[in-house]
Amino acid sequence: MRVSSLFKRILIVVLALLAVTAVANFFLTAWGIRHAEIGVAMAPRQVWITAAALSWPLWGMLAIFSIVVSLILKKIINEPLNTIIDYAKKLVAHEYDAQIDIITNDEFDALASILQFMAIDITEIFERFEQTAGDLAEKDVNLTAAHKYLNTVIDNMVDGLMVINAGGEVTRVNKPLADFYGITASEAAGKPVEEVFGADMHRLFKQSTTDEKSSGAPVTSDIELPSSMVLRASSTVIHMAGLSSAEHGGNSVVIIARDVTKERNVDRMKTDFISTVSHELRTPLTSILGFTEIIQERLQEQIFPNLPADSKKIVRSIKLIEDNLGIIIGEGVRLTTLINDVLDIAKMEAGKVEWKNEAIQIKDIIDRAAQTTQSLCRKAGLEFIIDIEPDMPTIIGDSDRLVQVAINLISNAVKFTANGSVTCRVRRQGPEVVISVVDTGAGIDIKDRESVFEKFKQVGDTLTDKPKGTGLGLPICKQIVNHHGGRIWVESNPGKGATFSFTLPLPQEDSYRLTSTDLDTLMKTIHGGTTAARTRPPDTSDGTSVKNILVVDDDESIRELLTQELQSQGYNVKTVKNGVEAIKSIKEMRPHLIILDVMMPEMSGFDVAAVIKGDPATADVPVIILSVVEDSARGRRLGVDRYLTKPINKELLFNDIRALLDSGTSKKKILVVDENESNVKTLTDVLLAKGYSVVSATDGLDSIEKARAEKPDIIIVDAMLSERDQLVKTLRFEKEFENVYFIYLYGPGETIG
Amino acid sequence: MPTILIADDEQHIRMLIEQTLESLEDEGVEILTAQNGDDALQTIKEKRPELVFLDVMMPKMNGFDVCNAVKNELGIKGIYIIMLTAKGQEFDKEKGIESGCDLYITKPFSPKELKNKAKEILGLP
Numbered sequence: 001m002r003v004s005s006l007f008k009r010i011l012i013v014v015l016a017l018l019a020v021t022a023v024a025n026f027f028l029t030a031w032g033i034r035h036a037e038i039g040v041a042m043a044p045r046q047v048w049i050t051a052a053a054l055s056w057p058l059w060g061m062l063a064i065f066s067i068v069v070s071l072i073l074k075k076i077i078n079e080p081l082n083t084i085i086d087y088a089k090k091l092v093a094h095e096y097d098a099q100i101d102i103i104t105n106d107e108f109d110a111l112a113s114i115l116q117f118m119a120i121d122i123t124e125i126f127e128r129f130e131q132t133a134g135d136l137a138e139k140d141v142n143l144t145a146a147h148k149y150l151n152t153v154i155d156n157m158v159d160g161l162m163v164i165n166a167g168g169e170v171t172r173v174n175k176p177l178a179d180f181y182g183i184t185a186s187e188a189a190g191k192p193v194e195e196v197f198g199a200d201m202h203r204l205f206k207q208s209t210t211d212e213k214s215s216g217a218p219v220t221s222d223i224e225l226p227s228s229m230v231l232r233a234s235s236t237v238i239h240m241a242g243l244s245s246a247e248h249g250g251n252s253v254v255i256i257a258r259d260v261t262k263e264r265n266v267d268r269m270k271t272d273f274i275s276t277v278s279h280e281l282r283t284p285l286t287s288i289l290g291f292t293e294i295i296q297e298r299l300q301e302q303i304f305p306n307l308p309a310d311s312k313k314i315v316r317s318i319k320l321i322e323d324n325l326g327i328i329i330g331e332g333v334r335l336t337t338l339i340n341d342v343l344d345i346a347k348m349e350a351g352k353v354e355w356k357n358e359a360i361q362i363k364d365i366i367d368r369a370a371q372t373t374q375s376l377c378r379k380a381g382l383e384f385i386i387d388i389e390p391d392m393p394t395i396i397g398d399s400d401r402l403v404q405v406a407i408n409l410i411s412n413a414v415k416f417t418a419n420g421s422v423t424c425r426v427r428r429q430g431p432e433v434v435i436s437v438v439d440t441g442a443g444i445d446i447k448d449r450e451s452v453f454e455k456f457k458q459v460g461d462t463l464t465d466k467p468k469g470t471g472l473g474l475p476i477c478k479q480i481v482n483h484h485g486g487r488i489w490v491e492s493n494p495g496k497g498a499t500f501s502f503t504l505p506l507p508q509e510d511s512y513r514l515t516s517t518d519l520d521t522l523m524k525t526i527h528g529g530t531t532a533a534r535t536r537p538p539d540t541s542d543g544t545s546v547k548n549i550l551v552v553d554d555d556e557s558i559r560e561l562l563t564q565e566l567q568s569q570g571y572n573v574k575t576v577k578n579g580v581e582a583i584k585s586i587k588e589m590r591p592h593l594i595i596l597d598v599m600m601p602e603m604s605g606f607d608v609a610a611v612i613k614g615d616p617a618t619a620d621v622p623v624i625i626l627s628v629v630e631d632s633a634r635g636r637r638l639g640v641d642r643y644l645t646k647p648i649n650k651e652l653l654f655n656d657i658r659a660l661l662d663s664g665t666s667k668k669k670i671l672v673v674d675e676n677e678s679n680v681k682t683l684t685d686v687l688l689a690k691g692y693s694v695v696s697a698t699d700g701l702d703s704i705e706k707a708r709a710e711k712p713d714i715i716i717v718d719a720m721l722s723e724r725d726q727l728v729k730t731l732r733f734e735k736e737f738e739n740v741y742f743i744y745l746y747g748p749g750e751t752i753g
Numbered sequence: 754m755p756t757i758l759i760a761d762d763e764q765h766i767r768m769l770i771e772q773t774l775e776s777l778e779d780e781g782v783e784i785l786t787a788q789n790g791d792d793a794l795q796t797i798k799e800k801r802p803e804l805v806f807l808d809v810m811m812p813k814m815n816g817f818d819v820c821n822a823v824k825n826e827l828g829i830k831g832i833y834i835i836m837l838t839a840k841g842q843e844f845d846k847e848k849g850i851e852s853g854c855d856l857y858i859t860k861p862f863s864p865k866e867l868k869n870k871a872k873e874i875l876g877l878p
Binding site (some may be wrong): 279280282283284285286287288289290291293294334336461529645649650651 | 763765766770773774779810821825826837851852853860861862863864865
């Protein structure tokens with residue numbers, strides 16, 4: 001309706017214009033006809049002038065009319081438009097409560113109303129927005145408070161906490177953990193975990209990101225800090241709900257670390273107690289077993305043959321005596337085994353076992369176990385079957401301990417199998433090897449399958465079935481297998497036999513495998529390398545070839561003894577009586593070798609060693625610790641080169657001194673270059689176990705940098721390394737690498753080229 | 754006439770070894786005993802026995818020290834030393850070998866084996 005009303009007005013204006021034009025035309029035409037009748041000869045110019053002169057009133061009328069029209073237009077269009085513009089300006093100025101009055105009842109009216117409605121809407125929206133903003137601010141305050149509270153809680157925990165992102169960088173450290181390490185939380189933030197918290201923590205982080213996939217269980221390990229504090233650290237992967245690890249950039253890890261130093265000390269005391277007790281138990285046991293055996297022998301050889309054999313009573317007594325002595329000896333042997341096992345497991349639990357790291361063929365393990373248990377099987381009338389998959393790769397571990405596991409499982413199987421067979425089966429399964437002992441015996445109930453690995457838990461009714469063995473065999477096996485990074489479990493159907501299996505991790509599948517002969521050859525080659533390296537010109541920096549030895553001991557007689565002995569061997573000897581003097585002298589005289597006592601007042605030998613080995617200027621000076629304190633592991637950790645115990649074994653001491661002085665620097669450093677990380681790890685483990693210091697690199701460029709920085713004595717290069725030739729060429733012609741010994745490592749089937 | 758020295762502070766252990774080796778006396782073997790490390794070292798110096806059974810844990814001087822003194826410091830030749838110890842720990846073995854002992858037997862031991870070993874060392878039938 002309103003639209004049409006505006007049109008109506010415009011229509012009126014147009015019609016009026018048309019009418020005026022028509023009237024004007026009429027007059028003009030009328031004038032023109034009259035003149036034509038008066039004189040035809042009139043010139044056309046004159047006609048127009050006349051016409052123009054005659055039409056001015058008409059133009060005047062037109063002008064008046066235009067003014068009228070424009071006034072009308074102004075009234076009906078301009079004014080309402082201006083009102084609307086004014087209103088719109090007010091809206092722009094946020095005056096949403098301004099009013100607009102247009103009562104034209106047309107489109108302007110409609111526009112004005114719409115604007116007003118919009119203004120009302122905007123006002124409402126603003127009001128709502130303001131309220132929301134208020135709520136948000138309140139929530140923000142709450143959130144900040146909650147965040148602060150959470151931070152306070154985390155910092156006030158007893159345990160240390162750390163978060164590591166997928167890239168291995170520390171993203172959060174709470175106060176207790178920072179305190180354990182004597183740093184501040186901000187010092188650690190953003191740095192690689194190994195840089196701040198050391199290799200042990202880094203290993204734990206790596207383990208949980210790799211192991212998580214298979215087991216999902218948290219990974220725990222005990223970490224000893226240089227301050228001799230022990231932390232029990234557990235690491236778990238942080239799972240974000242609804243996100244796969246790839247979506248939030250890999251797995252972050254949270255590590256909780258608890259100070260277990262006290263518990264460790266208690267553990268240590270427990271172990272010491274157990275060793276003492278078991279030692280004390282052995283002496284009376286020796287008498288019991290020994291004398292019983294002597295009695296047995298005397299009776300059998302001298303008494304029984306001289307007794308009348310026709311008396312039934314005497315014959316029966318002889319038999320009983322023999323049986324009873326057998327029981328005493330049997331039980332004595334059992335008690336001995338128990339003492340040995342208790343000692344064994346106590347040591348393992350306290351981490352006091354010194355594990356060997358050697359290259360092992362699994363077949364050798366099984367063969368050795370089979371040899372020991374053969375007679376057991378034969379006595380029990382059981383068939384013993386060995387079934388080993390051919391071409392098993394070499395593994396790294398402690399062979400004696402693994403043989404112990406195999407013997408234990410086999411003799412258990414024999415013990416619980418009345419007839420049938422015992423099979424020892426070895427299979428490769430993915431990244432590990434599974435060793436199973438299968439029997440055809442009574443089997444194990446489902447409820448007992450976990451508990452058989454617990455201490456002193458034996459399967460079956462112990463009242464009717466007298467338990468055989470100590471109840472510690474399987475827990476010991478579990479400790480050994482766990483140490484090697486494997487698992488142990490049992491599968492069984494009661495009545496149909498049991499299968500005890502354990503796994504040992506293999507070097508990665510895609511890598512070529514180092515066989516034991518490879519390792520042996522490598523070791524020999526390395527040995528050759530170090531001997532060759534020894535032919536370097538002697539150190540003549542001091543103008544003589546006489547070596548200076550610094551003796552650090554608080555005991556005057558030991559200082560005197562060592563001085564005499566060492567001088568007789570042609571060495572220059574200087575002695576000091578405590579750690580402080582020692583460090584001063586080392587800096588002044590730069591000795592070729594240091595002999596260090598541990599138990600000294602003020603500063604212990606371990607502390608002195610830590611200072612010497614921690615200072616790059618003195619780290620390469622060989623250190624021999626000579627002490628009554630038996631803690632070679634601690635010495636090794638500090639980088640001590642030899643650990644000898646008092647009383648002094650001269651021969652051994654002189655040999656070590658000669659060896660260390662001949663090799664010049666403290667330890668042979670070896671750089672291992674291989675693109676395959678698992679090979680690097682295997683080699684590193686073996687070399688470390690052999691007492692070398694190892695640096696590794698996985699590509700050519702990295703290895704050149706490492707070689708320049710670390711100056712190794714030997715470089716072992718994977719023959720298949722793509723940048724091999726470049727690496728060798730680059731280093732061979734650099735002056736300081738003239739004497740470096742290069743060893744190429746060939747995989748099976750690769751030829752020497 | 755071959756001589757054997759038994760050095761142990763435990764009377765029963767001394768008796769046990771003595772009785773074990775009793776039959777060797779018929780072959781002309783002389784058996785001596787010592788109750789502590791000092792005694793043992795003194796006896797070794799004076800009597801130069803061919804075979805010594807040496808306990809580790811003894812008062813006055815322990816077995817390692819006695820062995821070390823005999824083998825390394827005094828350099829006495831022609832003595833076979835068997836260490837007897839109650840501890841079956843690895844470092845003890847190492848210590849034993851460092852001290853220069855010839856054999857290392859853990860308690861409890863079997864008398865029969867001990868006798869056979871002694872016969873073998875002394876070259877008796």
